[in-house]
Amino acid sequence: MTAALTPSTTKAVDLGPAVELVSKEEGHRQPLAPEFVSAEDFSPLEVGYDFGRVRREDIESGPRNIWRYKKLLPVPSNVEEIPNTEPGCTRLVRADNLAKALGVKRLWVKDDTGNPTHSFKDRVVAVALAAAREFGFDTLACPSTGNLANAVAAAAARAGWQSVVLVPSSLERAKILTTAVYDGALLAVDGNYDDVNRLATELAAEHESWAFVNVNVRPYYSEGSKTLGFEVAEQLGWRLPEQIVVPIASGSQLTKVDKGFKELAQLGLVEDSPYTIFGAQASGCSPVSTAFRNGHDVVQPVKPDTIARSLAIGNPADGPYVLDTVNRTGGAVEDVTDDEVVEGIRLLARTEGIFTETAGGVTVATAKKLIEAGKIDPDAETVLLITGDGLKTLDAVEDKIGPKATVAPSAAAVNEVLGG
Amino acid sequence: MTAALTPSTTKAVDLGPAVELVSKEEGHRQPLAPEFVSAEDFSPLEVGYDFGRVRREDIESGPRNIWRYKKLLPVPSNVEEIPNTEPGCTRLVRADNLAKALGVKRLWVKDDTGNPTHSFKDRVVAVALAAAREFGFDTLACPSTGNLANAVAAAAARAGWQSVVLVPSSLERAKILTTAVYDGALLAVDGNYDDVNRLATELAAEHESWAFVNVNVRPYYSEGSKTLGFEVAEQLGWRLPEQIVVPIASGSQLTKVDKGFKELAQLGLVEDSPYTIFGAQASGCSPVSTAFRNGHDVVQPVKPDTIARSLAIGNPADGPYVLDTVNRTGGAVEDVTDDEVVEGIRLLARTEGIFTETAGGVTVATAKKLIEAGKIDPDAETVLLITGDGLKTLDAVEDKIGPKATVAPSAAAVNEVLGG
Numbered sequence: 001m002t003a004a005l006t007p008s009t010t011k012a013v014d015l016g017p018a019v020e021l022v023s024k025e026e027g028h029r030q031p032l033a034p035e036f037v038s039a040e041d042f043s044p045l046e047v048g049y050d051f052g053r054v055r056r057e058d059i060e061s062g063p064r065n066i067w068r069y070k071k072l073l074p075v076p077s078n079v080e081e082i083p084n085t086e087p088g089c090t091r092l093v094r095a096d097n098l099a100k101a102l103g104v105k106r107l108w109v110k111d112d113t114g115n116p117t118h119s120f121k122d123r124v125v126a127v128a129l130a131a132a133r134e135f136g137f138d139t140l141a142c143p144s145t146g147n148l149a150n151a152v153a154a155a156a157a158r159a160g161w162q163s164v165v166l167v168p169s170s171l172e173r174a175k176i177l178t179t180a181v182y183d184g185a186l187l188a189v190d191g192n193y194d195d196v197n198r199l200a201t202e203l204a205a206e207h208e209s210w211a212f213v214n215v216n217v218r219p220y221y222s223e224g225s226k227t228l229g230f231e232v233a234e235q236l237g238w239r240l241p242e243q244i245v246v247p248i249a250s251g252s253q254l255t256k257v258d259k260g261f262k263e264l265a266q267l268g269l270v271e272d273s274p275y276t277i278f279g280a281q282a283s284g285c286s287p288v289s290t291a292f293r294n295g296h297d298v299v300q301p302v303k304p305d306t307i308a309r310s311l312a313i314g315n316p317a318d319g320p321y322v323l324d325t326v327n328r329t330g331g332a333v334e335d336v337t338d339d340e341v342v343e344g345i346r347l348l349a350r351t352e353g354i355f356t357e358t359a360g361g362v363t364v365a366t367a368k369k370l371i372e373a374g375k376i377d378p379d380a381e382t383v384l385l386i387t388g389d390g391l392k393t394l395d396a397v398e399d400k401i402g403p404k405a406t407v408a409p410s411a412a413a414v415n416e417v418l419g420g
Numbered sequence: 421m422t423a424a425l426t427p428s429t430t431k432a433v434d435l436g437p438a439v440e441l442v443s444k445e446e447g448h449r450q451p452l453a454p455e456f457v458s459a460e461d462f463s464p465l466e467v468g469y470d471f472g473r474v475r476r477e478d479i480e481s482g483p484r485n486i487w488r489y490k491k492l493l494p495v496p497s498n499v500e501e502i503p504n505t506e507p508g509c510t511r512l513v514r515a516d517n518l519a520k521a522l523g524v525k526r527l528w529v530k531d532d533t534g535n536p537t538h539s540f541k542d543r544v545v546a547v548a549l550a551a552a553r554e555f556g557f558d559t560l561a562c563p564s565t566g567n568l569a570n571a572v573a574a575a576a577a578r579a580g581w582q583s584v585v586l587v588p589s590s591l592e593r594a595k596i597l598t599t600a601v602y603d604g605a606l607l608a609v610d611g612n613y614d615d616v617n618r619l620a621t622e623l624a625a626e627h628e629s630w631a632f633v634n635v636n637v638r639p640y641y642s643e644g645s646k647t648l649g650f651e652v653a654e655q656l657g658w659r660l661p662e663q664i665v666v667p668i669a670s671g672s673q674l675t676k677v678d679k680g681f682k683e684l685a686q687l688g689l690v691e692d693s694p695y696t697i698f699g700a701q702a703s704g705c706s707p708v709s710t711a712f713r714n715g716h717d718v719v720q721p722v723k724p725d726t727i728a729r730s731l732a733i734g735n736p737a738d739g740p741y742v743l744d745t746v747n748r749t750g751g752a753v754e755d756v757t758d759d760e761v762v763e764g765i766r767l768l769a770r771t772e773g774i775f776t777e778t779a780g781g782v783t784v785a786t787a788k789k790l791i792e793a794g795k796i797d798p799d800a801e802t803v804l805l806i807t808g809d810g811l812k813t814l815d816a817v818e819d820k821i822g823p824k825a826t827v828a829p830s831a832a833a834v835n836e837v838l839g840g
Contacts, residue, residue, distance in 0.1 A: 064484065064509070065511075083514070083516060083517070085773055086511055086513065089484070091485075091506055091536075093506065094503070096503065097503070097577075097578070097580060111536075113536075114534050114535075114536070115534075116511075116531075116533075116534070116773065116774070117773075117775070118538070118811070153773075154769075154773035154774075154775070155773060156773075157517075157769065157770055157771065157772065157773040158517070158772050158773030158774075159773075160517060164834075164838070166834075167823075169823075169826050173818070174814055176822060176823060177814050177817060177818060177821060177822075178775065178810070178811060178814070180821040180822050180823060181765070181766060181769040181770075181775050181810065181817055181821055182769045182770060182773060182775070183766065183769065183770040183821075185824050185837075185838055186822075186823045186824055187823060187824060187825055187826070187827050187834060187837065188823040188825070188826040188827070189826075189827055189828075189829050190826060190827065190828055190829060191828075191829035195829040196829065198829070199829050199830070199831065199834070202830075202831045203831050203834060206831055206835075345601070346601060346603065349574075349577065349601040349602045349603065350577055350601075350602060350603040351577065352577065352578050353505055353536065353537075353573075353574035353575060353576075353577040353578030353579075353602060354536070354574070354578075355537070355574070355598065355601050355602070389811075390598070390601065391538070391598060391809075391811040391812070392811070394594055394597050394598070397597060397601055398593070398597060401597060401600040401601055401603075402596060402597075402600050402606075403587070403589075403596060403600060403606045403607060403608040404605050404606055404607060405607055405608070406589050406607070406608040406609075406610060407607050407608070407609055407610065408609075408610055408611075409609050409610060409611035409615040409616065409618070409619050410619070410622075411619065411622045411623050411626055414584075414586075414607060414619070414623060415626075417605075417607065418584070418605055
């Protein structure tokens with residue numbers, strides 16, 4: 001299993017309000033430790049808290065990054081003083097142009113491309129590293145094919161940690177460069193992503209000082225996604241949005257945004273107003289959307305085939321919980337074709353000047369489809385989560401866009417082309 | 421000349437505290453208008469202000485973007501309410517790892533890669549657009565080979581404006597894509613960058629509704645760089661740094677950071693403490709560094725040949741003013757080779773987890789050189805301006821970095837490579 005430390009060591013950890021781990025299925029409780037599956041019911045472990053009293057002022061007077069929410073996260077109480085990449089507090093953009101194009105009244109885009117390595121992964125990795133430090137790890141690791149690799153390598157560099165990042169050897173050169181530049185142990189593995197994943201689990205069991213962010217410290221890591229929900233609520237003036245569209249890879253992010261909203265309401269930080277959560281997938285990897293459409297509560301694994309590689313998890317661990325959340329809030333899960341994904345990228349860029357990666361194209365295109373189907377209420381306020389940057393998936397748009405024209409270097413030539 | 425409007429129109433413009441244009445050489449004053457060269461002494465025009473009283477609270481209670489400084493910029497008093505890309509308020513990172521590597525005590529990195537299109541150009545373009553709107557323009561335009569093209573196309577899309585972006589037809593495909601995605605009029609011009617620049621000046625004179633950000637509305641555009649200085653001072657707790665290193669392209673940014681510092685001191689927003697400004701160039705385009713070294717007060721144009729393309733301006737318009745500023749503050753201008761630039765990129769990534777473009781590599785490498793030469797005081801606090809993102813100049817590092825190893829998908833293979 002994972003590198004669990006002895007009880008005496010785990011007792012000493014300062015993870016702020018976090019007090020225990022709780023199994024997701026049957027609620028078995030156990031001490032905080034670097035473990036991710038319950039030995040009782042084999043379901044995922046989640047962090048349990050004793051929040052005490054948290055006031056808006058505690059948050060508003062905090063730093064301009066995710067650590068302003070430290071009283072709601074499994075991190076040490078002095079977390080902001082330890083060198084870290086300082087992710088979060090990205091823009092929430094009022095998207096009136098896109099709203100008009102989609103035929104809705106009030107629309108917001110949460111633009112997480114502003115993070116240090118330009119995806120929401122900086123949030124979850126920062127929380128994972130902060131917790132891992134408390135558990136005595138000294139190396140940050142992950143299997144990845146993209147955003148996570150960038151985030152782990154950068155966060156480790158900044159923290160003065162070693163990093164071990166495993167990627168398939170077939171990975172595109174650009175994604176290798178954007179990880180290798182941080183100078184950790186980037187290893188190209190001769191195999192596909194499944195091979196790399198299996199290797200990560202094997203290595204996590206062997207190396208007691210390696211924290212695999214999405215394996216042995218996953219309960220802490222995944223809590224980082226709550227900060228997307230916290231920020232949206234705070235940026236809306238301390239209230240919950242009526243509708244939100246979230247992309248689905250493992251499904252963790254969607255369930256954690258929901259958890260974040262619920263915690264804010266429980267703590268009285270926002271009014272406990274109803275909200276609806278929608279999930280977005282690419283048709284080439286749509287196991288959760290398929291299950292939703294068929295009314296199933298389990299998810300059948302699929303073999304991914306889509307340009308939205310950062311969402312291409314064929315067997316999403318949190319798929320059933322996504323279905324629970326979406327059904328509970330009256331939402332839906334929908335999927336869109338790769339052509340629609342590219343159209344989504346272009347629509348957001350053209351209307352709001354935000355260039356997102358394929359995952360963001362999935363979110364925009366799915367929102368469009370749900371609006372056209374009458375599932376998203378056009379009169380209710382909607383937030384779209386844009387979680388990664390178009391600079392990282394240029395290949396997706398490569399064949400579709402280019403200059404309007406090539407002209408001779410004269411005003412006459414330009415005027416002719418532009419009809420001026 | 422430029423598209424100057426009639427006096428009756430220009431009188432009505434609301435550009436906040438901006439009240440006039442002043443010629444840089446002899447101080448001739450004229451009304452606010454979209455003009456950039458004085459007809460009296462042919463020197464550049466700068467914005468003149470009547471700031472009135474500005475308090476820290478006015479700024480601190482403003483939005484988390486450059487508009488918190490609107491009382492110090494030539495923009496309408498309601499500027500934050502008009503859709504814009506909301507640049508600024510990027511991270512100021514305490515860089516202890518890099519400080520140790522360079523042998524200095526207190527070092528900060530201003531990481532402007534967090535802007536909407538990941539360079540400081542979003543700042544200057546946002547100010548240019550806000551001023552241009554007041555003058556009645558409806559199209560945002562520029563000649564560019566990179567960051568500026570991205571920023572103009574994105575800002576225009578968000579504002580609902582047309583954009584006309586002129587690039588050399590030989591431009592790398594990636595840079596064309598990151599501009600074309602915003603769906604403005606991107607035109608590839610058969611010619612080099614000088615041809616494109618000449619064409620821009622020609623078109624600016626012909627099209628009364630086109631605001632070329634760095635031509636006819638340049639006095640407003642360039643003021644946007646002051647916000648880098650404002651933010652550094654505010655983020656340091658309302659004080660000026662002792663030393664700052666700024667990359668030099670046209671030289672405008674360096675002089676405007678200085679102007680920003682001076683304005684803060686004049687207004688009593690910070691203590692009027694001494695500071696030293698250093699300029700950084702690539703050896704392959706180092707006209708200002710060469711002039712500084714030779715004790716000249718004019719700058720001899722050069723033909724650029726460097727991987728730091730965003731700094732490759734062979735005839736920098738503000739070169740003489742850079743020399744004035746650096747000499748006045750007791751600083752220096754230095755230049756570094758392309759190999760040193762790549763080393764600078766890698767050093768910043770390895771120590772602080774920040775991946776910068778070649779211009780940032782120039783800044784880091786120049787700082788290193790100036791420290792080693794004893795010109796930067798290792799005991800005084802230093803700020804490095806990192807103005808653009810490594811994702812945009814991957815070609816610079818392409819041949820230098822990669823995976824540590826390619827391994828079989830087994831723990832044994834990984835352990836052998838890592839000596840674990």
